[in-house]
Structures are given as C-alpha cells and as structure tokens.
Amino acid sequence: MSNTHGYLFRVTTFGESHGPAIGCVIDGCPPGIAIAPDDFTRDLERRATGKSRHTSARREADVVEILSGVYEGVTTGTPIALLIRNTDQRSKDYTAIAAQFRPGHADYAYWQKYGIRDPRGGGRSSARETTMRVAAAVIAKKWLAERHGVQVRAHLSQLGTLVPAAHDWSVVEDNPFFWPDAAQVPELEAYMDALRKSGDSVGAEVTAVADGVPPGWGEPIYGKLDAELAAAMMSINAVKGVAIGDGFASVAQKGTEHRDVMTPDGFASNHAGGVLGGISTGQQVVVSVAFKPTSSLRLPVEGLDTEGRVVDIVTTGRHDPCVGIRATPICEAMLALVLMDQALRHRAQCGDVGTMTPRIPAARDG
Numbered sequence: 001m002s003n004t005h006g007y008l009f010r011v012t013t014f015g016e017s018h019g020p021a022i023g024c025v026i027d028g029c030p031p032g033i034a035i036a037p038d039d040f041t042r043d044l045e046r047r048a049t050g051k052s053r054h055t056s057a058r059r060e061a062d063v064v065e066i067l068s069g070v071y072e073g074v075t076t077g078t079p080i081a082l083l084i085r086n087t088d089q090r091s092k093d094y095t096a097i098a099a100q101f102r103p104g105h106a107d108y109a110y111w112q113k114y115g116i117r118d119p120r121g122g123g124r125s126s127a128r129e130t131t132m133r134v135a136a137a138v139i140a141k142k143w144l145a146e147r148h149g150v151q152v153r154a155h156l157s158q159l160g161t162l163v164p165a166a167h168d169w170s171v172v173e174d175n176p177f178f179w180p181d182a183a184q185v186p187e188l189e190a191y192m193d194a195l196r197k198s199g200d201s202v203g204a205e206v207t208a209v210a211d212g213v214p215p216g217w218g219e220p221i222y223g224k225l226d227a228e229l230a231a232a233m234m235s236i237n238a239v240k241g242v243a244i245g246d247g248f249a250s251v252a253q254k255g256t257e258h259r260d261v262m263t264p265d266g267f268a269s270n271h272a273g274g275v276l277g278g279i280s281t282g283q284q285v286v287v288s289v290a291f292k293p294t295s296s297l298r299l300p301v302e303g304l305d306t307e308g309r310v311v312d313i314v315t316t317g318r319h320d321p322c323v324g325i326r327a328t329p330i331c332e333a334m335l336a337l338v339l340m341d342q343a344l345r346h347r348a349q350c351g352d353v354g355t356m357t358p359r360i361p362a363a364r365d366g
C-alpha cells in the first residue's frame with residue numbers, strides 16, 4: 001500500500017507518531033558501505049523537533065537501532081532494518097479531536113478512506129514518519145558521495161512572505177531556519193515569535209540541490225528523474241508544490257531566455273534545474289518544494305465531527321508553526337533517495353555505455 005520508495009534502493013517505512021516505534025527496511029543497498037549508529041545522529045538532529053523555539057517542543061531522542069543488514073560495521077547487501085523508539089508521546093492532547101476533523105488536515109481524508117484512524121499525533125500522517133526517510137538517506141548520501149562525489153544540500157528559500165536577500169551556503173547550518181542569509185535571521189526570529197504568539201501558522205519553500213550528479217541519471221519516459229523527484233517531494237506531508245529549475249517561472253520566459261546554452265567553458269545558465277528529457281545533464285539538480293501552513297492550530301474554528309455535527313475545533317499539542325522549516329533535511333533526504341535509486345538503475349542498464357561527447361562543465365552553477 002505504497003509505503004515503499006524506489007525500485008532498486010527500496011525503502012519501506014512503518015510506524016505511527018504515537019506508537020511504540022517507527023522504522024524502515026532498506027532493500028537493495030549495495031554491500032560494503034561502512035555504517036555505524038552514530039552516522040545517523042547529525043541528520044536526525046537537523047530534522048528533529050525541540051531544537052529551537054520555532055519548532056514543535058516534543059523531544060525525541062531519535063536513537064537508531066540497526067537490526068539487520070550490517071555486519072562488523074559494513075552493509076552486507078541484505079535488508080537493512082532500522083528502528084527508532086518513540087519516547088515522548090503525549091496522546092491526551094488528541095482526545096478532544098479524536099472524533100473531529102481539523103480543517104486542512106489529512107485526518108478527514110484518512111477517515112473517509114479507511115473508516116478508522118489513529119488520531120494520536122495524526123498517526124501515520126504525522127511528520128514523525130519523515131524521520132525514517134532521513135535515516136535511510138544517510139546511507140544513500142554516503143554511497144553517493146563516496147562512489148560519485150555527489151553532494152546533496154538544502155536550504156529554506158522562503159518563509160511566509162520572506163525571501164533570502166543573499167545566498168551563502170556556509171551559514172545555512174548555523175541558524176535554526178536553514179536560511180542562507182545570516183543578516184536576516186533576527187528578522188526571521190521576530191517573524192516566527194509573533195506568529196507563534198498569534199497561534200497561527202505559515203507556509204514555506206525549501207530548495208534542495210545536488211552537486212556532482214553525472215550526466216545520464218533518470219529513465220525516460222515514466223521514470224524521469226524530474227518526475228520521480230516530484231513524486232518523492234510530494235510524498236512528504238504538507239507539500240503542495242514542486243518545481244524543477246525555474247519551474248513555474250518558465251511560463252513567462254521566452255525560449256531564448258530559458259535554453260541553457262552550452263559553451264566550451266560549461267553551460268551558460270541552469271534554467272532546466274539539471275534535467276533534460278528526464279535525464280541529468282551534469283549540472284546542479286535543483287528542486288524547490290512548497291509547504292502549506294500547518295493545519296493543527298489552537299485558534300478555534302467551526303468544523304465537523306465524525307457524526308457530521310458542527311463543532312468548535314481547537315487543536316492542542318506541540319505543533320510546528322511552520323512545518324517547512326524542519327522539512328529542509330527531509331527534502332534533502334528525498335533528493336538523495338531518488339538519486340541513489342536512479343544511480344543504481346542507470347548502472348544496471350547503461351553501466352557499459354561510454355559517452356562520445358566531452359562532458360560539459362557545470363561552470364555557471366550557483
């Protein structure tokens with residue numbers, strides 16, 4: 001039932017926000033990758049709640065247990081099972097809304113589909129599920145870096161109406177917003193403090209970028225790299241839009257503007273976002289992802305309960321006023337999982353192909 005991502009690097013996640021544990025099984029991982037429990041710590045902390053006042057206050061240790069697939073610190077090629085036990089559930093926060101529908105939340109759609117739902121923290125529809133994507137992507141990122149020199153990064157590229165005035169990768173990990181302009185961080189702090197006090201929430205945009213992707217990854221027609229990136233990003237809770245390269249801005253561009261001219265020094269631009277015909281060009285792969293505002297709000301609103309009665313709905317609990325902030329490492333993880341899967345698929349079908357033309361350097365990437 002669609003709990004698995006990928007064809008060759010297959011990641012299946014399981015677990016609910018307030019159940020005993022969450023986990024994943026990674027099948028198809030190449031043997032010989034050195035993996036230790038500590039390797040997961042950094043990325044899981046980047047994604048975790050409770051790290052700043054601007055995200056949910058729930059505190060999970062997110063300690064990874066490696067149950068299989070790793071022997072003497074190295075992947076064996078057999079299924080890798082990872083487990084994280086949930087330790088800080090507060091399920092009583094959900095008692096009042098257990099038989100109500102939060103406007104804008106997945107609980108209504110889950111109820112219509114299954115006729116039953118785990119209301120505690122949204123169950124499977126909780127952002128908690130994304131933890132295992134980040135954990136699985138730690139392995140993918142390691143292989144991509146070691147084998148191909150691919151680096152996958154992400155930053156917040158819009159918070160509500162605020163956009164970065166400058167772009168400096170070196171500051172992104174030094175502030176709680178994954179923001180590429182250090183000078184704007186006080187403005188973001190004030191914006192988020194006011195938002196949190198008001199009880200409202202706001203949307204955001206994340207931009208994920210992969211450097212060093214060789215030309216050739218991606219499978220036309222139905223397995224295009226950009227199509228699979230869009231599907232992977234859309235599979236993250238709260239995502240409402242995905243753009244590759246210039247995305248919707250391409251609508252207003254002329255062909256002479258949009259085309260990425262090739263020169264002996266490299267591509268002159270990267271409007272395509274590193275993908276042509278669903279296949280990587282060797283340029284930066286650039287994907288932007290739009291997140292809706294969090295729907296769990298303490299501000300009361302009239303809505304319906306499961307019996308169709310009009311009720312006042314108030315969501316208590318420890319919610320992110322902007323779920324997009326913590327989504328930065330999640331988008332990065334999904335980009336890595338898609339690239340890893342496409343890399344293995346490319347190797348399987350086209351590993352022996354020697355391309356005749358010289359590789360065009362990606363000289364003008366940002």
Ligand code: EPS
Nearest residue numbers: 017049056058121122126127128317318
């Ligand atoms: C979430 C609500 C909050 C967040 C949670 C996602 O948790 P709770 O269900 O306890 O109210 O803390 O995120 C995480 C726990 C996590 O690890 O990402 C939601 O409604 O999606």
